[in-house]
Amino acid sequence: MKVIRGMKEEIIMEKKGLLIVVSGPSGAGKGTICKTLARLNPDIKISISATTREPRRGETDGENYYFISKGNFEGMLQENALLEYAKVYDNYYGTPKKYVLENLEKGNDILLEIDIAGALQVKEKFQDGVFIFILPPSLEELKNRIVGRGTESEKDIEKRYGCAIEEIEQVIKYDYAVVNDDIERATKDVEAIIRAEKCKVTRVQDNIKSIF
Amino acid sequence: MKVIRGMKEEIIMEKKGLLIVVSGPSGAGKGTICKTLARLNPDIKISISATTREPRRGETDGENYYFISKGNFEGMLQENALLEYAKVYDNYYGTPKKYVLENLEKGNDILLEIDIAGALQVKEKFQDGVFIFILPPSLEELKNRIVGRGTESEKDIEKRYGCAIEEIEQVIKYDYAVVNDDIERATKDVEAIIRAEKCKVTRVQDNIKSIF
Numbered sequence: 001m002k003v004i005r006g007m008k009e010e011i012i013m014e015k016k017g018l019l020i021v022v023s024g025p026s027g028a029g030k031g032t033i034c035k036t037l038a039r040l041n042p043d044i045k046i047s048i049s050a051t052t053r054e055p056r057r058g059e060t061d062g063e064n065y066y067f068i069s070k071g072n073f074e075g076m077l078q079e080n081a082l083l084e085y086a087k088v089y090d091n092y093y094g095t096p097k098k099y100v101l102e103n104l105e106k107g108n109d110i111l112l113e114i115d116i117a118g119a120l121q122v123k124e125k126f127q128d129g130v131f132i133f134i135l136p137p138s139l140e141e142l143k144n145r146i147v148g149r150g151t152e153s154e155k156d157i158e159k160r161y162g163c164a165i166e167e168i169e170q171v172i173k174y175d176y177a178v179v180n181d182d183i184e185r186a187t188k189d190v191e192a193i194i195r196a197e198k199c200k201v202t203r204v205q206d207n208i209k210s211i212f
Numbered sequence: 213m214k215v216i217r218g219m220k221e222e223i224i225m226e227k228k229g230l231l232i233v234v235s236g237p238s239g240a241g242k243g244t245i246c247k248t249l250a251r252l253n254p255d256i257k258i259s260i261s262a263t264t265r266e267p268r269r270g271e272t273d274g275e276n277y278y279f280i281s282k283g284n285f286e287g288m289l290q291e292n293a294l295l296e297y298a299k300v301y302d303n304y305y306g307t308p309k310k311y312v313l314e315n316l317e318k319g320n321d322i323l324l325e326i327d328i329a330g331a332l333q334v335k336e337k338f339q340d341g342v343f344i345f346i347l348p349p350s351l352e353e354l355k356n357r358i359v360g361r362g363t364e365s366e367k368d369i370e371k372r373y374g375c376a377i378e379e380i381e382q383v384i385k386y387d388y389a390v391v392n393d394d395i396e397r398a399t400k401d402v403e404a405i406i407r408a409e410k411c412k413v414t415r416v417q418d419n420i421k422s423i424f
Contacts, residue, residue: 132411176413177412189408192408195400195405196401196404196405199405200387201384
């Protein structure tokens with residue numbers, strides 16, 4: 001809550017939370033940008049996805065994902081308790097709605113790091129969200145990064161790379177495009193976008209009107 | 213010009229200059245914010261207005277204003293050489309078009325610090341500009357600042373204050389509203405807005421499309 005004092009009467013600037021969706025093809029570096037952003041801005045809440053897949057080595061429940069059963073996930077689907085979801089091979093992935101909505105209500109900014117299909121599902125429900133697409137500096141560099149992870153087979157790499165190229169075309173459905181040629185610079189772009197969005201007249205309009 | 217290498221072919225990201233219009237009621241502090249912004253960002257070009265009024269003590273031609281004759285100003289009007297203009301009492305004030313357009317063409321960002329009526333004239337011609345409204349933290353503080361200048365009579369102060377209140381209602385025609393409760397914080401808001409605008413998909417769309 002931001003209070004402007006001394007106007008005709010005291011004006012309460014209702015601080016609505018921002019829904020910040022950071023998305024982009026696999027290998028563009030959205031994960032690293034979001035981690036850096038969260039570290040530098042501890043006030044931003046991070047949405048944690050739910051999944052039915054098994055935890056990989058080093059992954060922690062409630063930190064990397066909420067690891068839940070297929071039955072539980074399908075229950076959430078029936079209750080319309082997910083902002084977006086996908087079924088990849090035999091596993092579900094999705095964003096629980098409750099945590100996101102509760103934080104926005106409280107005026108907290110919330111960050112969703114999700115894939116492109118998921119982001120576009122969220123956009124249908126939250127036109128008011130801030131949709132940021134992370135672009136790799138080049139297609140060559142994108143391929144290097146996918147290979148560099150070392151977690152996937154040759155076939156999976158080729159598949160991911162092919163998908164990534166198709167996915168980049170979706171950038172035109174987003175509000176902002178940030179080229180991740182340098183983590184620090186790209187993170188500063190995202191920080192600037194969040195700061196600027198909070199100054200948008202369409203977001204503070206009602207409060208300004210109430211001055212008069 | 214920003215070059216992305218290694219895509220299917222070399223992509224030239226045409227860096228279009230941004231037209232940044234900083235405006236607000238008299239006493240909101242737009243002048244101080246623009247001076248701070250220009251000092252911290254020497255790449256941003258400042259548009260200098262032309263006027264037919266006499267220079268005040270300490271004002272320099274080509275720095276505060278271009279001080280020109282009434283005949284010259286009316287000549288510019290006939291040639292449609294002004295982006296916006298106003299006649300205040302017996303004096304003209306206006307923004308010469310040439311310098312602004314030349315810099316935008318070159319890819320330079322250009323800053324216009326102008327009053328609200330002028331900004332709205334510019335908006336009719338440049339929907340693509342970034343229109344930022346500087347708000348005083350309170351109406352009380354606004355009055356203090358107008359009085360504090362010490363350059364105007366009691367009557368002028370009352371008139372300016374009355375106008376300022378009417379003018380604040382125009383904020384809804386702008387893209388962004390920045391509350392000037394602290395010069396440093398407000399300047400950072402404006403810097404973030406400029407940085408974020410450069411990431412807007414609508415601004416870089418054509419270049420991203422050309423990747424494919």
